Amino acid sequence: MRGTGQPVMIGYYLDLAMRSLKRNKVLTVLMVLAIAVGIGTSMTTLTVMHVLSGDPIPQKSADLFRVGLNVFPDDNFRPGEEVPDNLTRRDAEALLRDARADRQAMMSAGTMVVTPAQGDPLSLESRYTTADFFTMFAVPFRFGRAWDRGDDGSHARVAVISAALNDQLFGGRDSTGSMLQVGSQSLRIVGVLGDWSMNPRFYDLSNGRFGDSEQVFVPLATALDLHLATSGTMNCWGNNSDEHAADAPCLWLQYWAELDAPSTRVAYRQYLHNYMAQQQQAGRFTHPGQIRLLDVMQWLDAKGVVPSDVRLQVWLALGFLGICLLNTVGLLLAKFLRRSGEISVRRALGASRRAIFMQCLVEAGVVGLAGGVCGLALAGLGLVLVRHQPTDYAGLIRMDPSMLLATFVLALLSSLLAGLLPAWRAMHVAPAVALKSN
């Protein structure tokens, strides 16, 4: 009987729930609002967290490795200190020459001033790198192509520009073959990127972690020839006239390697250890010369790419949701127990405790669903607010289907959780006693 009766009863409970909720509008609105603000704030902060801690390059993040070598001379070496993030030009060029990974690139951020044919000079964010950069990071091209390793070797005067810069300077047409005026020199445009923005900009976290990608890409060797300005951290020891010189004791280049198979990863690690052993023998240092090889997600984790403010906000919002739920528990309890008379009549007429429990849970579920819908609207509003904040990640925050689903699950779960205790209490209303007291 229970098996066939259940769906009918759920419909009846829904009807009862709606009647009960309508009877006490203020209390209902209060409960729905409490759940809604709790869900709204939690989902806003969780969405920000979800977006910021996402995998920027899911198809390849396990194959791309940031290379770190501790080549500090003994004077500057401090045991127990982390391996520095960046490499010297000497080491980066040596690794690039050996080319033991499937792909590899060294790079630095910079700014350059470009003089367009018409209009004022533009100060542009740039990246100086080597040919594999574009294939490694799956950079899409709209026109033309990347430069090749030969261009790196010949210090070719070429550049790749972003879609945005192509729109700005060339009205979106195919500008490959056009020239880019940089001071007294000119660079030939060989490629125009498609829509590409890497957030967080995992390959170089030292210059703004989120936001627009670079507008101009130039071979590193060419950039050094033209004395283009670099930016990012420059960590030098000893005296030197030019920190960009081939043998300068300065850490400033990011180095990434693509290692597609587990066996190549093991081999590459061994290769790096061998390289460090050679450097030690060459007399650069006597300390053990640690290496560090981190894939994209490990690297982001190590650099703590999610701002700690965002983590704090999540904790705060969850605490807040807790308060809202306690509130709902209290109000539901008040509501159910106020109906003790009604419940005891149903019990006296033969309703099981289980039936009373289900009836109360259905009512709690309705409140939760309504709260979830309102909470979703509030979360939408919250995200609009977040997008209007002056933070660098503001523009990236969007709610995706998985977060949408999570909102409803959270709302329903939390309201059912909130309904459990009141429903439990309600089902223990003794039929006789409640009737007598009336």
Add this chain to the structure above:
Amino acid sequence: MDIRPILASLRRHRIPALLIVLEIALACAVLCNAVFMISQRVASIHLPNAIDEAGIAEVTLNGTDPELAGSDIPRNLAALRGLPGVQAAAVVSTLPLSQNNWGWGFGTKPGDTLTDRGSRNVSMYFLGSGGDAALGLQVLEGRSFNDGDYADSRFDKSPLPETHVVLVTRSLAAKMWPGQPAVGKTLYATPHYYTVIGVVADVLRPYIGDVNSPANYDAAFFPMSAAGSKGALSHYVVRSAPRDRDRLVREAEQKLADLNPGGVAHGRGYPEIRRGYFADMSSMAWMLVLVCVVMLAVTAFGIVGLTSFWVNQRRRQIGIRRAVGATRGHILQYFQTENFVLSTGGVALGMALAFGINVYLMQRYEMARMPWFYLPAGAIALWLIGQASVLGPALRAAAVPPVVATRSA
């Protein structure tokens, strides 16, 4: 008022009572920590900075040829000084809170190098001729740079300037030479050494830690000649009366763009630099304020809802009390006292929780220790909110007429 009947009654409503206590406790814990976080951010946003913030307009000039700086810079400055309302103009390497930091480790003993344990990381400001006046540095001891200091300084093969004079902030002086006059002492970054010729009031670094960080004012100022600056001087500072500042931002930017056709000039008022630096922080502070307000409102409504329920449940009981002689005041007092008892339990638990959360945040997020007075302040706030929200239902309870006692509910 005797609280024994209240306790007896609460014992019969353990669960709702416990819920109110927990809600108040959680609200108290979150409130204390949130308000503390807000106060930390507000204090950071208002960190003092001894330059003429209100009067400074800054124009960054990029893309010019560093080889020509020796002639370009004096020409540019002469043009800027010709603008109406300009009191001083100079070119500097960076500005406080501009995020463009040039740091180096300095020690107090000959032979101290960058990486010695005793070395202290100091932000270096390079000032072109007249930079002290353009920024409005306040010299507390000793003297500022003279024309000779500016003319003699240049960059050679090192990131450190070839000069032998330096100005330090008061905070840096106090840390390098505690209890001693700093003027005449020497800063070492072997093989370079610099004699302190003056101490200036505290100027913030280009990039600072949180408000409690002791290193926020660890800055030193070096003179720099235009010709020897190797491109390090690119921030033009124009000082004026505050009312002229925004006009001068535009005029100075235009003037430098006109004079340097290959360069990119970008102008900002100093207040904009400060606002930009703290933008994240102030938006976080506002978010915290919003959460606190909504949270307190939710808590208050929760108390209203539950107390209303209790009042309704006890109408007959109240009527009987009224019938046997209790005044309206007694009934009102009963519910107020009941709420006070519950709030007291809540805040006691809440203060412990607040302290625990603070300790956890200190370990995980480099939060500072919350001063003790936040705890009682949070407690008082929740007591007041409890009393305010119980007032409505309690007044309704007091309005229950004694005749209710004679009716069957």
